[in-house]
Amino acid sequence: MNAGAIWAIYRFEMARFFRTMTQSFISPVISTSLYFVIFGTAIGSRIEEVDGLSYGAFIVPGLIMLSVIQQAISNGSFGIYFPKFIGTIYELLSAPVNFLEIVAGYVGAAATKALFIGLVILGTAAFFVDLSIAHPVAMIAFLLLTCLSFSLLGFIIGIWAGNFEQLQIVPLLIVTPLVFLGGAFYSLSMLPPIWQTITLFNPVVYLISGFRWAFFDQADLPILLSLFAITGFTAGCLGFVWWIFRTGWRLRD
Amino acid sequence: MTAIVSIKGLRKAYASGMEALKGVDLDIEEGEILALLGPNGAGKTTLISTICGITMPTSGSITVGGHDTLKGYRGARQLIGLVPQEISLEPFETVWSSVSFSRGLFGKRRDDAKIEAILRQLSLWDKRDAKTMELSGGMKRRVLIAKALSHEPRVLFLDEPTAGVDVELRKDMWETVAQLKADGVTIILTTHYIEEAEAIADRVGVISGGRLLLVEEKAALMQRMGRKTLSIELTEPLEEIPDSLGLYDLEFGPDKTSLLYTYDRNAERTGIARLIGDLTEAGIVLSDIATSQSSLEEIFVGLVKEDGA
Numbered sequence: 001m002n003a004g005a006i007w008a009i010y011r012f013e014m015a016r017f018f019r020t021m022t023q024s025f026i027s028p029v030i031s032t033s034l035y036f037v038i039f040g041t042a043i044g045s046r047i048e049e050v051d052g053l054s055y056g057a058f059i060v061p062g063l064i065m066l067s068v069i070q071q072a073i074s075n076g077s078f079g080i081y082f083p084k085f086i087g088t089i090y091e092l093l094s095a096p097v098n099f100l101e102i103v104a105g106y107v108g109a110a111a112t113k114a115l116f117i118g119l120v121i122l123g124t125a126a127f128f129v130d131l132s133i134a135h136p137v138a139m140i141a142f143l144l145l146t147c148l149s150f151s152l153l154g155f156i157i158g159i160w161a162g163n164f165e166q167l168q169i170v171p172l173l174i175v176t177p178l179v180f181l182g183g184a185f186y187s188l189s190m191l192p193p194i195w196q197t198i199t200l201f202n203p204v205v206y207l208i209s210g211f212r213w214a215f216f217d218q219a220d221l222p223i224l225l226s227l228f229a230i231t232g233f234t235a236g237c238l239g240f241v242w243w244i245f246r247t248g249w250r251l252r253d
Numbered sequence: 254m255t256a257i258v259s260i261k262g263l264r265k266a267y268a269s270g271m272e273a274l275k276g277v278d279l280d281i282e283e284g285e286i287l288a289l290l291g292p293n294g295a296g297k298t299t300l301i302s303t304i305c306g307i308t309m310p311t312s313g314s315i316t317v318g319g320h321d322t323l324k325g326y327r328g329a330r331q332l333i334g335l336v337p338q339e340i341s342l343e344p345f346e347t348v349w350s351s352v353s354f355s356r357g358l359f360g361k362r363r364d365d366a367k368i369e370a371i372l373r374q375l376s377l378w379d380k381r382d383a384k385t386m387e388l389s390g391g392m393k394r395r396v397l398i399a400k401a402l403s404h405e406p407r408v409l410f411l412d413e414p415t416a417g418v419d420v421e422l423r424k425d426m427w428e429t430v431a432q433l434k435a436d437g438v439t440i441i442l443t444t445h446y447i448e449e450a451e452a453i454a455d456r457v458g459v460i461s462g463g464r465l466l467l468v469e470e471k472a473a474l475m476q477r478m479g480r481k482t483l484s485i486e487l488t489e490p491l492e493e494i495p496d497s498l499g500l501y502d503l504e505f506g507p508d509k510t511s512l513l514y515t516y517d518r519n520a521e522r523t524g525i526a527r528l529i530g531d532l533t534e535a536g537i538v539l540s541d542i543a544t545s546q547s548s549l550e551e552i553f554v555g556l557v558k559e560d561g562a
Binding site: 008009011015091248 | 362
C-alpha cells in the first residue's frame with residue numbers, strides 16, 4: 001500500500017481547506033444562525049412541540065445533515081474535478097497508486113471538511129437551543145458515515161462532470177430536494193399516509209431519522225434500518241468508484 | 254545495454270474509432286536519450302501517455318524495468334517521471350508544496366534536501382515560495398520538470414519540453430537533460446524541432462500516422478540517409494546553366510554566382526570528379542568549392558513524405 005500517497009493527497013486537499021478557513025468557518029455559522037432565527041425562534045415559537053421536542057431542537061439533526069451532505073458533495077466533487085479541469089490529473093493517473101488510495105486521500109479530506117462543518121453547526125446550535133445527545137457514539141458514527149458516503153457520491157459526480165454546470169446540477173436538482181423532503185424540518189408522522197409511503201423511497205429519510213434517534217432517542221424509522229441504509233449506500237458508492245477505476249470511465253481514454 | 258522500456262505490438266484506438274497507434278514495437282535502452290520525431294497528430298503523445306498509464310492500450314504490451322505497465326503498474330510507474338506537453342499546475346500552490354506533493358504521491362519518503370537540490374538545479378530555488386500562477390511560462394515548465402524528478406525516476410518522458418520556449422531556456426533545458434543523462438536517467442523526448450533531436454539525442458525515432466517508421470542511431474541515420482550538397486563558387490555569374498551540364502541536375506545558388514550539386518555520399522560514384530572536369534570544359538572558372546551534409550530536418554521531411562505517398 002502506498003500510504004505516502006494517501007497522506008500526500010490528504011494534506012494537499014486539506015491545505016486548500018485551511019487557505020479558505022475563514023469562509024469555510026463563517027458561512028455555515030451564519031447560515032445556521034439564520035435557520036435558527038427564522039425556524040427556531042420566529043416561526044418555531046408558533047409551532048407546537050414535535051414528538052415532544054421544541055421545534056428549534058427538533059430541526060438540529062436535520063440542519064446538520066443538510067449542511068454536511070451539501071458540504072461533503074461539494075468538497076468531494078470539487079477535489080477531483082479541479083485536477084481534471086486544470087489538467088493536473090495526469091500526475092494522479094501516472095502515479096503508482098490504486099483506486100482505494102486515491103479515494104482515501106480525496107474522500108478522506110472531503111469528509112474531514114464536512115465533519116468539521118457539522119461540528120461547527122452543532123456548536124452554533126448549542127447557542128440557540130438546549131441540546132442533549134442521547135447516544136453520542138451513535139451520533140458521531142452517523143455523522144462520520146454520512147460525511148464519508150456523500151463525499152464518495154461527490155467524488156463520483158466530480159469524475160462524471162464534464163463542466164462546472166454539471167458539477168452543480170446533481171446537488172442542486174437531486175440532493176437538496178431529497179434532503180428537504182427527507183424530514184429535515186418535519187416528522188414523517190406529520191405527512192398524509194400516502195406521502196409517508198412515498199417518502200420511504202428517499203434514502204435521506206433513513207439518515208435523518210437515524211441521526212435524530214442518536215440525539216433524542218426517538219425516530220420515525222427503526223435505527224437498524226437507518227444504519228443498514230447508510231452502510232449500503234456507502235458500499236454502493238465505493239463499488240461504483242472501483243468500477244470507474246477498473247474501466248477508466250471518464251478518467252482514462 | 255539492456256532495454257529499460259520494451260514495447261510490443263502496441264495499438265491504441267480511441268472510442269471515436271481514431272487509431273492513434275497502429276502496432277508499435279520499440280526497445281528503449283537504459284541510459285540513452287531517445288528523441289521521437291513526428292508531425293502533429295503522429296501519435297507521439299499517445300505513445301507516452303500509454304506507457305505512463307494515462308491512456309489504456311487497446312492491445313500489445315509494455316514493460317518498464319521488467320514490470321508490465323498494467324499488471325505491475327506500481328513497479329513500472331515508480332520508475333517513470335512524466336513532463337506533460339500542456340502546462341498544468343495547481344495555480345494556488347507554491348512551487349515547494351507542488352513539488353513535495355509529487356514526491357509524496359509516488360510514495361517516497363519526505364526528503365527536503367532532495368527537493369532543494371532539484372529546485373536549485375532547475376534555478377527554481379528562489380521561487381520556492383511563489384505560487385505557481387505567479388510564474389512565467391518557462392518557469393512553470395521547470396516546475397513540471399521538478400515535479401517529474403521529485404521521486405527520482407529512472408526513466409523520464411519529456412513531451413515537447415521546449416515547445417514555445419525561448420532560445421535561452423531551450424539551451425538550459427538541453428543542459429538539464431545532459432546532466433540527467435550523466436546521472437544515468439533514461440530520457441525519451443518528443444519534439445518537432447529537429448535541431449533539438451540533432452543536438453541532444455543518441456537515437457532518433459520517427460513516428461508518423463501511428464507507426465514508428467524507424468529508430469536509429471542519430472549519427473548512423475544522418476550518414477545513411479544523408480545527402481550531401483557540393484556548392485561551387487564561380488568567379489563570374491552565369492546567365493544560364495550550359496546544356497552540356499544538363500545531366501547533373503544543377504541548381505543555382507544565390508546571385509547565380511554559385512552552383513549547387515546534390516549527391517548521395519554513399520553512392521559508388523558521386524560524380525564530383527566528372528562534374529568538375531565538365532565544368533572546366535565548358536569554360537566555367539571555379540573560385541571555391543564546399544560540401545555540406547543535409548540536416549535531420551531534410552531527412553525527416555523526406556521520410557514522412559515517403560510514408561504519406
